[in-house]
Amino acid sequence: MQDALVERLSSPVPRYTSYPTAPHFNESIGSEVYADWLSGLTAANRLSLYAHIPYCDRLCWFCACHTKQTLRYEPVEAYLKGLYAEITAIGARVDRAAPVTALHFGGGSPTLLRPDDMRALKTCLETNFSFAGDAEISVEMDPNDLDDERHDALAGIGMTRASLGIQDFDPRVQKAINRIQTFEQTRGVVEAARARGVRSVNCDILYGLPFQTMETLAETVRAVISLAPDRIALFGYAHVPWMKKHQTMIDEAALPGILARFEQMRMAGEMLVAAGYEAVGIDHFALPADRLALAARNGTLRRNFQGYTDDQADALIGLGASAIGQLPQGYIQNMPATGEYLRRAEEGGLAAVRGYALTDEDRARAYVIERVMCDFGFSFADVTGRFPSFAGVIGGEAKVFAASDKDGLCRIEGDCFRLTLAGRPFARTVAAVFDAHLASGRGRHSVAV
Incomplete structure (x- = not known):
């Protein structure tokens, strides 16, 4: 039973060191936008x-x-x-x-x-x-x-x-x-x-x-x-x-x-x-x-x-x-190629070539995903206080997932969505439940364990 669970829940998912993740960055966010953000x-x-x-x-x-x-x-x-x-x-x-x-x-x-x-x-x-x-x-x-x-x-x-x-x-x-x-x-x-x-x-x-x-x-x-x-x-x-x-x-x-x-x-x-x-x-x-x-x-x-x-x-x-x-406005990434990075840096100082401007929904989902990855859960009241416009949708997703969870990964405890001890090794997989961008299929990821 445990072996089957591990194999099934090990499908590739992001490591969630950001949300949205780097494959969703785009070239519309460059040095001009970055300069405004810095200012x-x-x-x-x-x-x-x-x-x-x-x-x-x-x-x-x-x-x-x-x-x-x-x-x-x-x-x-x-x-x-x-x-x-x-x-x-x-x-x-x-x-x-x-x-x-x-x-x-x-x-x-x-x-x-x-x-x-x-x-x-x-x-x-x-x-x-x-x-x-x-x-x-x-x-x-x-x-x-x-x-x-x-x-x-x-x-x-x-x-x-x-x-x-x-x-x-x-x-x-x-x-x-x-x-x-x-x-x-x-x-x-x-x-x-x-x-x-x-x-x-x-x-x-x-x-x-x-x-x-x-x-x-x-x-x-x-x-x-x-x-x-x-x-x-x-x-x-x-x-x-x-x-x-x-x-x-x-x-x-x-x-x-x-x-x-x-x-x-x-x-x-x-x-x-x-x-x-x-x-x-x-x-x-x-x-x-x-x-x-x-x-x-x-x-x-x-x-x-x-x-x-x-x-x-x-x-x-x-x-x-x-x-x-x-x-606070979003993510920014510099040119990866060192030669082109040097040209951009020496010509104008800034070498940003892509990024992502966060929406309010992105911020709400980023917060919930970070709490799942850090605390193995979150408080519905906390999310409501911070992101009232999206708390209902995200809370509903959490409750639906918990109700359909047959593997004992999580549960609803009063005001909180919590991963169980058995579910903690699969936190990346649970975090993906709240990822509204994952279905777009951008990027390939490493296995979840």
């Missing part, structure tokens, strides 16, 4: 910045990020010039009194930047934006890139959270995904970051990888727990070779099936909870004192393009090629 931000708006470095010195075959491999540093230097131009252009359009409360460096591999360039990039950001004194600064780190000078530079730019991609420590799995990274390397990076005062460490683990077994995954989970990270993300490998051609390097015959993936997810989650971590949403775990765990407990957990977050900013500004931003 609408005021001193009362808290800002979050995402700076994208779309380069790696090796290409991991599992990766679904917008990135490219380079063994020369010249393309990175050229890219940074364009990034500086975009930062300057956006900073000129945003009220300088608006505080930046969070900054995330993502990639690609931000840690391949030379130490002087790390510092120069942070200086450019500080010159054009006003950072709050307690701003969170997180950096995605590749242990293979790091040395003492880079560790010192990261400490110098004020990094508060080190985020390490681990995926799996098993040598056979690492070879199959072209991600060679020893436990000793990883432990050294964690120790170096903590020695320099970094107060939070996040580690990413993947399940569903080629040649991964319950035993090898369990060994990886135990090794990660021994590092005592504050947060752990447990992601399912998204095999999307139609989007990322380098994933064709992965032998599909070596990938675990749907049932094996589900068991890997369940086992790893139980191990993390047994080790003292609290489950946060569908795929994150945090120590009880961590801000992410606190947000999950007090109902302020959010979800954006980086996944689960406690970031309460009013606007997320994406910087760099392919970066996506989220403003």
Whole structure:
């Protein structure tokens, strides 16, 4: 019965890091619209910045990020010039009194930047934006890139959270995904970051990888727990070779099936909870004192393009090629191709090429989907208070789904729509019930577990 349920509910659906999702963005929203949206931000708006470095010195075959491999540093230097131009252009359009409360460096591999360039990039950001004194600064780190000078530079730019991609420590799995990274390397990076005062460490683990077994995954989970990270993300490998051609390097015959993936997810989650971590949403775990765990407990957990977050900013500004931003008016995405991004950035500063302007119904559905993904349910009264024009329709959809649910995924509890414990692993599938755009068929997605 359980196996049949897992197979039936594992159909591909969005990850819901936004609503509507990126396949529904369109070219009618470009740089002119973006400029107007930026000008609408005021001193009362808290800002979050995402700076994208779309380069790696090796290409991991599992990766679904917008990135490219380079063994020369010249393309990175050229890219940074364009990034500086975009930062300057956006900073000129945003009220300088608006505080930046969070900054995330993502990639690609931000840690391949030379130490002087790390510092120069942070200086450019500080010159054009006003950072709050307690701003969170997180950096995605590749242990293979790091040395003492880079560790010192990261400490110098004020990094508060080190985020390490681990995926799996098993040598056979690492070879199959072209991600060679020893436990000793990883432990050294964690120790170096903590020695320099970094107060939070996040580690990413993947399940569903080629040649991964319950035993090898369990060994990886135990090794990660021994590092005592504050947060752990447990992601399912998204095999999307139609989007990322380098994933064709992965032998599909070596990938675990749907049932094996589900068991890997369940086992790893139980191990993390047994080790003292609290489950946060569908795929994150945090120590009880961590801000992410606190947000999950007090109902302020959010979800954006980086996944689960406690970031309460009013606007997320994406910087760099392919970066996506989220403003009160809607979503905006930069040109993904680095060469064209650089041309646009250096000519006019803004490189936005597509986006989505939210309707009031979109906002209502986005709120409900986010609450399903974060809280595993929502209050009808809360939705009515926020979105009175659409609460009846959305509430009706929830009640119809609950009444027809033969799998025990959810129930109506007084004023609330709630997922059951059995239904929580399928939160993406339940969230899709409230997605009015999904039926249009745009985009292909990864499996739901």
